[in-house]
Amino acid sequence: MVYKLDRNIPAMFLLVCGNAVAMISDVFIKEFAHQVSVPQFVLLRTLITIVFLLPFLKLSHSDGLMTGWKVLLLRAQVSVFGIICMVVSLKYLSLASANAVFYTAPIMVSLMAAIFYREKLTPVSVTSVFLGFIGVLLILRPTSVELASLSALGVAVSQAVAIVLVKKLPKEKSPIESLFVMHLFMVPALLLLSLFVWQQITLGALVGALGSSIFIVCYNLAVLFAYRMAEANKIASSEYTGMLWAILAGWLFFSEVPDLWVLLGSGLIICPLVWLAYIDRSTKKAIELKQLHGVAGD
Structure with missing residues (x-):
């Protein structure tokens, strides 16, 4: 146990x-980024x-650099968006608001995952979806359809699609090779888009x-090494410190002070995710203990 903790x-x-x-x-x-067109x-x-x-x-x-290239090609276009x-x-x-x-x-x-892989939605996950949606409304407080708000949601959708597509990649595929090939596949679309809005x-x-x-x-390298060192369900909640860094960076570099609505909305989004991670970890621990007792009983 000490070894795992370390x-x-x-x-x-x-x-x-x-x-x-x-x-x-x-x-x-x-x-x-404002000094040149976005695609450039x-x-x-x-x-x-x-x-x-x-x-x-x-x-x-x-086995090969281009293994799983079809999935990587699709992920590349999703990543461009x-x-x-x-x-x-x-x-x-x-x-803070964007993050x-x-x-x-x-x-x-x-x-x-529930739609495409028929994974079961638990009451906890359904609750997290509902609270997350309320959290987004509190942060953005949309009075009209705005490009910035839609773009922030577009980021979340594209990240979700990219994560779901990972399951289609061969298990032996190196994450570094996947990143490299995906970025290669992003270049043609970005070149084409840049030609229409080219600036100096x-x-x-x-x-x-x-x-x-x-x-x-x-x-990306930090994430790669971290998840190789330890089990994902035991460390994933550390990722949510990114919200604290966003608040700090916004204050330090852009004099941004998040209002109560942003803080409340962030809590409604992140707290259920931490809750889900805790339940997932507890469930896996219970299964491991059950299997251990089963072996001991034999």
């Missing part, structure tokens, strides 16, 4: 730090990410794309 603590620390650097990526987007910014970020991932390909071991939505939402919403809406992705995953690329746009790319790669 592995969980550094894994959770990695996730906390990973979410911190992911928030720095958001800061770069919010600060510099995402294209620059994607190309830089590909370059950064190249050295890590040597660390991966799988999602990242463009992310840039738009971060430009117009506060970091709180992003956190509805796990709620959408449970709905999509500024130094600020390059700095923003570079900073965002570096920190989001660091986040």
Whole structure:
């Protein structure tokens, strides 16, 4: 038991730090993305990410770089939509508001899994969906259909679809190779979109794309190593510290102070997710104990 605890603590620390650097990526987007068209910014970020991932390909071991390419191609197009939505939402919403809406992705995953994989929806998961929806309404308080609000929801939907599609990838597929190939498949669509809204690329746009790319790669690597060190159900709740980082970064860099509605809505979104993670962990622990007693009884 002590051994498992020792592995969980550094894994959770990695996730906390990973979410911190992911928030720095958001800061770069919010600060510099407006200096060029959105598709161009995402294209620059994607190309830089590909370059950064190249050295890590040597660390991966799988049957082939293009294994599962059809799923990765689909995920790439979903990611193009999602990242463009992310840039738009971060430009117009506060970091706390945008990230709180992003956190509805796990709620959408449970709905999509029930629809496409016929996974059972429990009363707890249904409650989390309902509370998450109320939380989004409290944060955005929509009086009309606004691009920023729709974009934030678009990010959550695209993240949920991307997560659901992971189940279609071969189990032996290296996460680093998946990231690399997916970003390669994103380039053609981004190039095409950029041609229609081409603007002169500024130094600020390059700095923003570079900073965002570096920190989001660091986040992905932190997540990769953390979930390899420990069981996902025991450390996943550490990811929700990202909301605290969003509030802190918004205050430090953009003088954003979240109001009561944002804090309340964030709580309605994140608390049920932590509740779900706790129940999932308790259920798995009960199954393990039952199996252990069964073996002991034999």
